[in-house]
Amino acid sequence: MISLKSVSHSYAGQKDIGFSDWQINDGEQWLLLGESGSGKTTLLHILTGILKPKQGEVNINDTSIYGLSSKDLDQFRGRNIGIIFQRPHLIKSLSISENLVLAQSFAKLPTDLKRVNAVLDSLGIENKKNAYPDELSQGQLQRVSIARAVINKPALLIADEPTSSLDDKNAKVVLDLLMQQSGANQATLVVATHDKRVKDAFNNTYELS
Numbered sequence: 001m002i003s004l005k006s007v008s009h010s011y012a013g014q015k016d017i018g019f020s021d022w023q024i025n026d027g028e029q030w031l032l033l034g035e036s037g038s039g040k041t042t043l044l045h046i047l048t049g050i051l052k053p054k055q056g057e058v059n060i061n062d063t064s065i066y067g068l069s070s071k072d073l074d075q076f077r078g079r080n081i082g083i084i085f086q087r088p089h090l091i092k093s094l095s096i097s098e099n100l101v102l103a104q105s106f107a108k109l110p111t112d113l114k115r116v117n118a119v120l121d122s123l124g125i126e127n128k129k130n131a132y133p134d135e136l137s138q139g140q141l142q143r144v145s146i147a148r149a150v151i152n153k154p155a156l157l158i159a160d161e162p163t164s165s166l167d168d169k170n171a172k173v174v175l176d177l178l179m180q181q182s183g184a185n186q187a188t189l190v191v192a193t194h195d196k197r198v199k200d201a202f203n204n205t206y207e208l209s
């Protein structure tokens, strides 16, 4: 379970952004909606342990994440939180499979090539495991981003604007993959977007105003 209690943040010289309390139960799939500038990225950073809010508490599975030391928080994030950014951040000099092994080692988990192969297979790109990022199409790279986010079986899977630059068909493909991967890995899914096309796919919506 993930909970957000009395959280607010303000950047230097700017007014407070308040976030209403939020409880996300295991396995739920949520849409985080809000206009540009409403604070979606700020909230994602708070939820993922990147940005300590000025006030309030964030708990993930009974761990108050901002109560952890920065070293423990790094490890906690690597093991419990998978993030899919709009553009994949992969290491170009490493193969796809090596990029995934790196994500295991960042989380201080043993190399598990069986898991790497299984995740790539579930995303339909097992044949690209020895290729380098430059050799893949944009759509394939996005699948690798999803693979890297789920490789350590995180409790929380977060995607930041995963569909806004895609056409209708590919937006649906990516959304289906996210839903399928969160189900297969029993991960809670939070998708932040201002893309109203994806609204119908979710039962739960947290809206920023």
Ligand SMILES: Nc1ncnc2c1ncn2[C@@H]1O[C@H](COP(=O)(O)OP(=O)(O)OP(=O)(O)O)[C@@H](O)[C@H]1O
Residues within 6 Å of the ligand: 011, 012, 014, 034, 035, 036, 037, 038, 039, 040, 041, 042, 043, 194
């Ligand atoms: N590092 C920062 N320093 C100062 N102000 C910031 C910083 N990051 C964000 N802001 C401000 O905080 C507010 C919320 O920004 P945020 O990026 O969280 O919004 P968003 O909903 O993700 O927007 P978008 O959909 O355009 O990406 C905005 O007014 C923004 O200008």
